[in-house]
Amino acid sequence: MLTVQELNQEFGNSEIRFYTDSHGMACAELNNPMAKAEIALNGAHVMSFIPKGQEPVLWMSKKSYFESGKPIRGGIPICWPWFGGHPCNSDMPSHGFARISVWEVVASGNCEDGATFLELALTPGLIADEFKTNNFLVKLRVEVSDKLSTALIIDNCSDKDLSYSAALHSYFNISDIANIKISGLDGKAFIDTLDDTNYVQHGDITFAAETDLVYLDTEDTCIIDDPGFKRKIKVSKTGSCSAVVWNPWDAKAQRMPDFGDTEYHKMVCVETTNAENDARTLAPNECHTLQVIIESETGV
Numbered sequence: 055m056l057t058v059q060e061l062n063q064e065f066g067n068s069e070i071r072f073y074t075d076s077h078g079m080a081c082a083e084l085n086n087p088m089a090k091a092e093i094a095l096n097g098a099h100v101m102s103f104i105p106k107g108q109e110p111v112l113w114m115s116k117k118s119y120f121e122s123g124k125p126i127r128g129g130i131p132i133c134w135p136w137f138g139g140h141p142c143n144s145d146m147p148s149h150g151f152a153r154i155s156v157w158e159v160v161a162s163g164n165c166e167d168g169a170t171f172l173e174l175a176l177t178p179g180l181i182a183d184e185f186k187t188n189n190f191l192v193k194l195r196v197e198v199s200d201k202l203s204t205a206l207i208i209d210n211c212s213d214k215d216l217s218y219s220a221a222l223h224s225y226f227n228i229s230d231i232a233n234i235k236i237s238g239l240d241g242k243a244f245i246d247t248l249d250d251t252n253y254v255q256h257g258d259i260t261f262a263a264e265t266d267l268v269y270l271d272t273e274d275t276c277i278i279d280d281p282g283f284k285r286k287i288k289v290s291k292t293g294s295c296s297a298v299v300w301n302p303w304d305a306k307a308q309r310m311p312d313f314g315d316t317e318y319h320k321m322v323c324v325e326t327t328n329a330e331n332d333a334r335t336l337a338p339n340e341c342h343t344l345q346v347i348i349e350s351e352t353g354v
């Protein structure tokens with residue numbers, strides 16, 4: 055692993071700076087005239103995205119752990135190679151090992167459209183022995199401009215099929231869960247994981263209780279309409295035919311040690327996934343990209 059000083063020499067520039075945060079984690083700050091973002095090497099975790107002059111777009115729990123081997127509660131955790139519980143081993147951590155492994159930086163720079171980018175990689179050599187699996191190369195490419203693009207690029211480098219589920223588990227910062235609505239999923243089938251029953255969405259999604267929904271067969275863009283912050287957050291995607299909408303509400307929030315009891319008022323997850331019937335199998339040498347693009351329009 056490179057030191058922060060070496061990272062700055064190799065990958066830093068006037069818009070990209072590496073530093074050790076107050077918890078001792080190596081992080082990158084991407085800062086350009088359009089926006090600022092922070093990414094932890096721990097989990098290749100996008101922790102913040104703040105377009106200039108705006109409220110933070112991503113939510114972060116005040117009670118999050120920032121420790122090696124523990125997931126960060128907020129921002130964009132990367133769930134891979136399984137989403138939720140492990141398909142056959144309940145001793146395995148929730149949402150896979152990508153978010154609790156330390157990734158390495160492999161590229162950085164500036165795009166033609168003015169965005170600043172950073173690429174991180176995860177390979178079998180970087181994961182704990184208990185998680186050893188097929189040979190793979192997973193990259194996360196983050197591009198920061200007036201929008202945030204986060205692309206998870208999965209390359210099956212082995213001679214066997216690679217099966218996985220995945221999520222870019224985005225936590226959004228909102229004014230009040232009781233006053234927002236989410237459009238884009240009207241008419242879509244979903245599984246309500248709280249009663250394990252299939253339903254069809256009618257109209258926009260609103261919130262008045264714990265919500266944990268997996269939408270099926272949807273490539274659609276979702277809009278989080280937040281009148282309290284006078285903004286609309288647009289969540290568009292590629293390589294995904296499913297989506298998860300989650301808010302733990304009060305009782306579940308109280309059961310989670312890294313989530314403040316009342317913080318559920320201020321967040322909602324709209325997750326870009328390859329989950330349920332959208333889980334993927336890559337043949338040898340096959341590659342797949344799961345991408346979310348987040349844009350925030352204010353004054354609306």
Ligand code: BG6
Nearest residue numbers: 125148149223266267298300325
């Ligand atoms: C969501 C799931 O994606 O993640 C929820 O749908 C889960 O069921 C939530 O509670 C948080 O998971 P974790 O492992 O980060 O506590």
